[in-house]
Amino acid sequence: DGGITQSPKYLFRKEGQNVTLSCEQNLNHDAMYWYRQDPGQGLRLIYYSQIVNDFQKGDIAEGYSVSREKKESFPLTVTSAQKNPTAFYLCASSSLYEQFFGPGTRLTVL
Amino acid sequence: DAKTTQPPSMDCAEGRAANLPCNHSTISGNEYVYWYRQIHSQGPQYIIHGLKNNETNEMASLIITEDRKSSTLILPHATLRDTAVYYCIVRVASYNFNKFYFGSGTKLNVKP
Numbered sequence: 001d002g003g004i005t006q007s008p009k010y011l012f013r014k015e016g017q018n019v020t021l022s023c024e025q026n027l028n029h030d031a032m033y034w035y036r037q038d039p040g041q042g043l044r045l046i047y048y049s050q051i052v053n054d055f056q057k058g059d060i061a062e063g064y065s066v067s068r069e070k071k072e073s074f075p076l077t078v079t080s081a082q083k084n085p086t087a088f089y090l091c092a093s094s095s096l097y098e099q100f101f102g103p104g105t106r107l108t109v110l
Numbered sequence: 111d112a113k114t115t116q117p118p119s120m121d122c123a124e125g126r127a128a129n130l131p132c133n134h135s136t137i138s139g140n141e142y143v144y145w146y147r148q149i150h151s152q153g154p155q156y157i158i159h160g161l162k163n164n165e166t167n168e169m170a171s172l173i174i175t176e177d178r179k180s181s182t183l184i185l186p187h188a189t190l191r192d193t194a195v196y197y198c199i200v201r202v203a204s205y206n207f208n209k210f211y212f213g214s215g216t217k218l219n220v221k222p
Binding site for chain 2: 004031033035041042043044045048050088090092094096097098099100101102103104106
């Protein structure tokens with residue numbers, strides 16, 4: 001099956017710890033994205049990558065970091081500098097005409 | 111900055127058409143309108159997109175006004191499974207790369 005996988009589905013961490021969210025796609029897309037969604041809100045862009053070894057900050061990049069060493073993978077690290085990291089995180093990739101989303105990771109910081 | 115404005119919620123009776131409006135008054139000539147929907151705690155799913163002509167597929171129809179400042183997504187015969195949050199999105203393309211600007215969405219409640 002072609003698609004995007006995110007793991008884990010639920011993640012719990014203590015305050016002050018860095019945590020890395022996984023995102024893998026087998027759609028052969030160059031472009032990949034990370035979004036954050038808070039309860040009752042729309043999606044806000046954290047980082048995006050147009051191609052391997054290149055990425056740009058989105059609208060709310062502070063406290064997050066990414067890497068893009070392989071076309072298939074775009075992991076997101078939520079650092080201790082992120083003041084309110086508890087949220088639903090969505091990874092996506094896009095062809096020229098459509099954006100495809102993973103199932104999401106719900107991060108809760110205790 | 112949000113490029114789209116949608117009502118926060120709408121109700122629709124099962125079997126009737128659901129008409130979801132969206133305003134995108136600042137849209138540029140080469141920016142597409144997309145619609146996605148999100149069922150609780152899942153990733154958004156693509157529904158339909160268009161530039162300036164009306165579009166129809168097996169899921170829905172998209173009506174874009176002639177001035178392109180607003181659009182309407184039509185679900186012709188809503189079912190209970192269509193209960194979801196519907197996002198109207200503007201896609202900005204540059205150098206073979208797309209940025210998708212999500213609004214806050216409309217929660218559609220389909221009632222029996």
